[in-house]
Amino acid sequence: MTLAFVEREGSDPTEETLEMLTLARELADGDGESLDVVAFAGGSRLSVDELGAYGVDEVYHVVHDRLDGYAPEAWGESVAQLASDVDPSAVVAPGTDRGHEVLAHVGATLDVPMAANCIGIDVVEDGAYELRRNRWGGSLIEHARLEAGTTLLTPAEHEFPIEKAESTTDPSESEFTPSLEDTQFRVQVERVERADEEGIPLGEARVVIGGGRGVGGPDAYDQLEELADLLGGTVGASRAAVNEGWRPHDDQIGQTGAKISPDIYIPCGISGAVQHMVGCKGAETILAINTDPEAAIIQKADYAVIGDLHEIVPELNDTIREA
């Protein structure tokens, strides 16, 4: 059996969860075994209606009087206890902050290996897994062999499509109550503070204008802001620009920043380091503006303009405004 840890928003599974279920179902089908999921009750409960479309056979609701909110250690311990009871060959979690955190606790509790960021998995003879996983934010792939009583896996972000199962199932439901101790509640969410969202978040923007070291200073970002406004987009930055203190870290695109997937990304004065490019892999079209025709970004872009962004961007703004 494959056991999948489901994150929910209200009573619905999150998008990342549905992506993860594509991987989990591949594993279960490959083994000819069942696909079971575990979700935490509290406030509301995961609705099982939709899950049948994704081939889920059984839903375990974790029910516990102290488990109202998120508590990483207690959640990890609960999943580990359930896993010890139902003995899955694999436990899969979404490739999110929470998915990784909960699964790492399961790994520590069961003392078994865990492989994060998987992009492809084959079950080979003797129950071992041959897998491929992302390294360096996806600019390198590692081929590895994993053998364990229980295999712990997360998919790489947006690597698996959301896909319904070939035949719909009718999931059965049951409750699972873990036995938890005080120490497992040492860490829990005390409160959630809402933030005021200004503008379009980078991850959701349809148009992103990127500014790198070539922008030369904080003031010249005004031109990029203007272009973004004209195109209904948002401004992002390279790490070099953030390190210079020109832009806040929230604007950073790349391996340790935001991942974007706009219709068009326009990097200005950005050289195209691999750690930057893994953040904009999802862009439909890349149009680079750079003084250096040899810059790596020119190889990686669809379109390029060779020249000084300080001349090109204002002229472009004027032309669009007049059009």
Added chain:
Amino acid sequence: MNVLACIKRVPNTGAKIVLTDDEQRIDTTNLGFTMSPHEECAIEEAVQQTEAHGGSAHVLTLGPEEATEQLRTGLAMQADEATLLEAGDEEWGPRATASAIANGVRELGDDGAEFDLLLFGNESADAANYQVGTRVAAELDLPCVTGIKSLDVEDGTAIARREVSGGEEVYEIALPAVITVKEGINEPRYASMRAKMQARRQDVDRREPTADTGAGTYEKVRLEAPETAESEAEILGDGTDAVANVVDVLESEVEVI
């Protein structure tokens, strides 16, 4: 308050990653080395917390002798002490790494260096296993929270914040604790020339790592550099002459104007 920051030496890859012929590692012939931005922030946080609350900031790595270079980066950023768990050239997996770090922390404790806060990167730059910090916490029976982007310490309690969609989760954790951080939690300082010179003369504490292995095995077979579409971009022109073509792409192809 004593704070430990754990860091990992990795190649500073440029615009393209080249592998060795045996596909076991990155060809570093022409490369420098660095650490994850998350880990630079862990060092900065360790230094800032000890500047605010007293005590000492300590950096630790498990890696080859050459990793003293990254420890010295930490010292130049005003960490007080550095420990190398000297592990040779082979990369250790996350479980063995965590076990070795936990054992190293116990040894340091026996030698009088007790830590109130153990800081890690949320994930390493190269391997991104998302687990070493959590496993160290489990071995040492310490509370642990990951992915933190804001940290305050008050009266022995860490108030840690994690970004979630639409806001922040707030955690309050009694120290000692393990916290893994993300870039953006602070702005790491640039070390001055003078600080770098001083760091070069500072002692690095060297130890033999020991690790216990658990059930199951994870073995790296080989690395692969994915084919990146080396499609030379269509050049729309030089300088402002290109503007009309850019507008054309925006209008007819991407349809954003």
